[in-house]
Amino acid sequence: MALLGALAGYIFLVYFYISGLVATGTLQGWNPIVNGFWGVVRSLSAALFFYPVVGFVVNLFAGAFTCVITTLIGLDEERRRRVGVVVVGVVGFAVLGLHIISSWIFAQGVFTVGDVFKLILGAGFVWAALKWNNIVELVARCAGWVLAGAAVLWFAFCFIFTGIFSTGKPGDIKSTGPNVVVFLSDAYRADISSHYNGSVPTPNLERLADRGVTYDYCFSPSSWTIPSVTAMFTSLAPEVSGMDSFSAIPLDLPYLPEQLSSHGYRTWCMMANPVLIPDLGFSEGFNHYGLRTEYFYGQGFLIIARSSLYNSIALGFNMLLREADYERLVNLGIEDSLEMLRSLNPAGGDFVYIHLYDPHAPYRPPERYRPVNDYDGVYKEHSVKFLDHKDELTDGDVAQLKLLYEAEVRLVDETLGRALDILDGDGLWGSTVFIFLSDHGEEFAEHGMIEHFNVNLQHELTHVPLVIYWPGLFEGGGRISQPVGLADVYVTILDGLGIEYDEKILDGRSLLRPLPEARPVFAQRCMNERHEFTHSDLVVRDEAALFVNYDDGIEELYLDYYSNRENVADENPELVAELKGLLASWHERNEELIEHYGTGGDVGPVDPAHLEQLRAVGYIQ
Numbered sequence: 001m002a003l004l005g006a007l008a009g010y011i012f013l014v015y016f017y018i019s020g021l022v023a024t025g026t027l028q029g030w031n032p033i034v035n036g037f038w039g040v041v042r043s044l045s046a047a048l049f050f051y052p053v054v055g056f057v058v059n060l061f062a063g064a065f066t067c068v069i070t071t072l073i074g075l076d077e078e079r080r081r082r083v084g085v086v087v088v089g090v091v092g093f094a095v096l097g098l099h100i101i102s103s104w105i106f107a108q109g110v111f112t113v114g115d116v117f118k119l120i121l122g123a124g125f126v127w128a129a130l131k132w133n134n135i136v137e138l139v140a141r142c143a144g145w146v147l148a149g150a151a152v153l154w155f156a157f158c159f160i161f162t163g164i165f166s167t168g169k170p171g172d173i174k175s176t177g178p179n180v181v182v183f184l185s186d187a188y189r190a191d192i193s194s195h196y197n198g199s200v201p202t203p204n205l206e207r208l209a210d211r212g213v214t215y216d217y218c219f220s221p222s223s224w225t226i227p228s229v230t231a232m233f234t235s236l237a238p239e240v241s242g243m244d245s246f247s248a249i250p251l252d253l254p255y256l257p258e259q260l261s262s263h264g265y266r267t268w269c270m271m272a273n274p275v276l277i278p279d280l281g282f283s284e285g286f287n288h289y290g291l292r293t294e295y296f297y298g299q300g301f302l303i304i305a306r307s308s309l310y311n312s313i314a315l316g317f318n319m320l321l322r323e324a325d326y327e328r329l330v331n332l333g334i335e336d337s338l339e340m341l342r343s344l345n346p347a348g349g350d351f352v353y354i355h356l357y358d359p360h361a362p363y364r365p366p367e368r369y370r371p372v373n374d375y376d377g378v379y380k381e382h383s384v385k386f387l388d389h390k391d392e393l394t395d396g397d398v399a400q401l402k403l404l405y406e407a408e409v410r411l412v413d414e415t416l417g418r419a420l421d422i423l424d425g426d427g428l429w430g431s432t433v434f435i436f437l438s439d440h441g442e443e444f445a446e447h448g449m450i451e452h453f454n455v456n457l458q459h460e461l462t463h464v465p466l467v468i469y470w471p472g473l474f475e476g477g478g479r480i481s482q483p484v485g486l487a488d489v490y491v492t493i494l495d496g497l498g499i500e501y502d503e504k505i506l507d508g509r510s511l512l513r514p515l516p517e518a519r520p521v522f523a524q525r526c527m528n529e530r531h532e533f534t535h536s537d538l539v540v541r542d543e544a545a546l547f548v549n550y551d552d553g554i555e556e557l558y559l560d561y562y563s564n565r566e567n568v569a570d571e572n573p574e575l576v577a578e579l580k581g582l583l584a585s586w587h588e589r590n591e592e593l594i595e596h597y598g599t600g601g602d603v604g605p606v607d608p609a610h611l612e613q614l615r616a617v618g619y620i621q
Helices: 002-024 032-072 077-095 103-107 109-131 135-159 203-211 225-234 256-262 309-324 326-330 332-342 386-392 395-425 487-497 573-597 608-616
Strands: 179-185 213-215 266-271 288-291 350-356 432-437 466-469 478-480 521-527 533-541 544-549 554-558
Touching: 002 032, 002 077, 002 109, 002 135, 032 077, 032 135, 032 309, 077 109, 077 135, 109 135, 179 395, 179 487, 203 395, 203 432, 203 466, 225 256, 225 487, 256 266, 256 350, 256 487, 266 332, 332 350, 332 395, 350 395, 395 432, 432 487, 533 573, 544 573, 554 573
Parallel strands: 179 350, 179 432, 213 478, 266 288, 266 350
Antiparallel strands: 213 466, 432 466, 521 533, 533 544, 544 554
């Protein structure tokens, strides 16, 4: 029974990889460029032994229990065998392998097919075992050979085939353009950094800025990750892309990784935010896609409890690993990102997207950066699950949380410095574009709320850093004070690489070309995580900014947005009306783009299972 459970684990594993291959076009965890040798070893170890071991152990207990019960009730050997076969079929193929979140069955067709397939396999095994007495022994022997073969394969890979996973080879690169590295730090508000007159020393960001060009006033199109990253990769506002929610990127939208891949670039990424998953289309166009969150340590499929009991056990296993050695394991994403940079082709032609999760909540900085003060509350060392108690936070708690956040900003700057050292050591500056930015900021009760993902869009949530180095184009340490947006990044990269684009159907503008004077930059919230409509807007023009919360009727006007946070809307009704007119014109143009791309409309209810995933990793409440 135990060996049959191991075989059932292998069958489930094969289905997992086949469904992942169908959904994303790649095998999770098996990209040597993204993972490096040890990353592939971690994936191989888990793939060859985790599910089979779970199946073996669970069926061992099930088998022992069945033997005891059938003996106690006095069944003969033939009936005991039949009962045991049924138990193996139910436990191995149904209890462990079927989805524990029933909504997946109705929301995801590929999982429905998989469940049916596994049920047929289980029923087929039970039927065959009941019909032919020797089938159980035969399949058990087969399972033993499979386990032995897995062990041989693991040793062969670790000690014989390591040479084939050299990550420094250029591979199939057809582009003659420079390397493009986009280095994104999640939830990094600009005014926290010393480079933007903040209190946290960020010498490595300043080091990059001395080489490139700084945009003093870059604004994100939203207050959270999905719409912001989508705008950066498509140059479209959230209401145009329809991505102000947990929904998949429409296939007809322009998508930067696909654009670059189609022009011969070798593309890969390292995602550390749990919302940027292949299910939503964020892996499209990447030859190599890596996902690293604090709940995913490179084991390929041990991510979150998203489907079967196998995955639920995997989540518990990862939680134990995290608590046992949190700092080293959570930094795997950082180390793998730096490994990717070491794989850059000196002649160019690579596109690398690094998305670090820090300083995003939960704030859990390494010990060397933790604040030393008199605070003695529950957030002394980290902020895990503080969102569950955000209504109970004292002023002292909020101040401590901000200090923990600032400590993680220092960790990001340290990581950026290590990335710059790689480019220095490998002599890559002449052939590499390097862009540092963030997707949104973070609020610490400046406008009544904590963290982000709210209706607020004020500067602490939308003013983000943007520093660009581009050999021959963005150099010399200059600073630009005109407001720009993340949607401009997409157009700028295409323009710099000489790839054609149609500015008329995009929201952004190339930063390589003169921008219109007094050009407004916009941000918005359209929906919340449940696809329920919520609405707020921000428009920034020169030094004036207007924030409008349509749900609550709040209007905030700032005349010197970058240094004076006093709301003067009541004293300037004409300027408020003028800026609201800009918002109305912008929405009218967005309606035209929605019609052009066929987006917008009712996106439908969010998959509740997806929300459960995000709650499991603490992204939403």
